[in-house]
Amino acid sequence: MMQTKTHVLSVLFLVLALFQAAPTLADDDRIQREIEAKIAQSSELRGVNIAVRVEQRLVVLTGRVRLYEQKLVSERIAWTTPGVFEVDNELWVVPIRALTDAAIDRRIREIIKADERFTAARLSVRVSDGEVYLEGRFTEFRHPSILKRKVAEIEGVVGIKIRATFLS
Known part of the structure; x- marks a missing residue:
């Protein structure tokens, strides 16, 4: 009887921990808004159109940038945003006047x-x-x-x- 009670309590705590750790849609929305705001405020990214998608704390950046530096800055913004678990930087670097x-x-x-x-x-x-x-x-x-x-x-x-x- 005591062993069953302990087992049930263990399972209950495990389930509660999983629900508590699972990111909510609200967390994803907050992360996305915060990253979009930081990108909009960044002087290095002025005029760049970057799409930000967040699902279960995974951030996906898509779009085109002129300089590789802009790709790095965007990724750094995403990684330093609280709550982010992973960043997939799919930005394409498309120079306006590419050097040879x-x-x-x-x-x-x-x-x-x-x-x-x-x-x-x-x-x-x-x-x-x-x-x-x-x-x-x-x-x-x-x-x-x-x-x-x-x-x-x-x-x-x-x-x-x-x-x-x-x-x-």
């Missing part, structure tokens, strides 16, 4: 040359159809992120992959 791969490569090399943090990394650079591939040995953990943000500002960059190792 060679021009993107030159701009990246200028960025690297102008910053000692990056020249010390001995970076290799490859650009193919607007996708940028960087590889290097950095002295600090944050340096690849800093480089990624600078490269993301170049019109024509549609993606960035960095293979980073760190000097100990």
